[in-house]
Amino acid sequence: MPRSLIDLLWRDHPDAPIGGARGPKARISTGSVVAAAIALADADGLAAVTIRSLATDLGVSTMSIYTHVNSRDDLLVLMADAAHGAAAAARGPVSDLPWRAGVAALAEANLEELRRRPWLLEIDDDRSALGPGTIAKYDRELAVLVRLGLDDVTTDAALTFVLDFVRSSARALRTPRHAAELAENWPNLSVSLADYLGDAYPLAQRVGAAAGEAMGGVGEPSFAWRFGLARLLDGLAALAQCDPSAQNEANSER
Template structure:
């Protein structure tokens, strides 16, 4: 673990070392992270290069390393910043089922805003203040359930795993929308090739295609899956 990364993650904390003396810099780590996130929102992580960041904020490419150490460290800073958006959200309201549903929906919206978060899997992210604040807030969604600390953490992992899986599947099928009104025509052509083969797949696939005009109905899968997640949590809480 880089000490420099820890200092960067906690750069707004009073506990970090005081800034060095000298002329005030025209740029900051915040500028680099904000630029990187904007690039990622627009073009995915592939668009996040030190050169592109430097061009977007008007600095020499090598200077970006002064503010972010490396691209890998920068991705951790970006993920922590995205997590901070939920770490500072209002407290959950209602009974635990409502809170868990809100938790899930918030995270799904976050993945829709920042789809690149699905591609960051760096354990160092847990060191950041934004990630810790998000974790602390979301653990409270399970208040009132009969869960010890380990099971409370497992419950949160269970919910977030479902959200991440759903968001990943939706990202894989985002091109389905490009078919537009032509999807059912393509599906009909496929059915003619299949003939009588795989009748159940054709029946279910046709129903989904007719309902969503796409090969995958993300909304139906989300509603069904989240209901089952909440049912599963209820089964482990004696005070459900």
């Protein structure tokens, strides 16, 4: 009988129900299936992770995989949770840093993880929040945000705000199509574009020309990341109102 997803997520907990049918010991475990799926995604992207490909890698039948995970969708949740748990365990402490440095550090750490494992950006399933790895990551990151002295609901929203910004930036930092071509040919392209525009759209031309010259093209995601992170921290500083020490730090770091 299939186990529920929450039981699969918490399969290593002492109180987790024992799944599987009676008989010979299984050649593989749920953990080994998840680990193999993560290895496939790391190597070849999320599209490479199929029940059939896992069965081939592990040398078992596809039905053997289904005795450990109920579906590919459930497998993706297990993968995300395992990745979150491993990343949280590997990071050094940030709660001892001044809150602003701590938030910047957790944002940078999340960005690094998403750039190392871009397939995580493709898993958008709220059920991962039920898992031990994701909860461990959540608790660790709340330890930084809670120092702002906000109420619990606002603290949760502030963390969501940070992580949403990171995910958006991680998507932008993936090398877009034709980015190298645009950067290489930008001087000639900008001249041609100016000829076509003439006197039209003067504001767009003025600002676009200044930005294009500074960034060497139509955009520079790393500049947008630095700018956005600084503005995000300024916004959080404005919320720091209940904890006097956080408020003092916010004022001193502006």
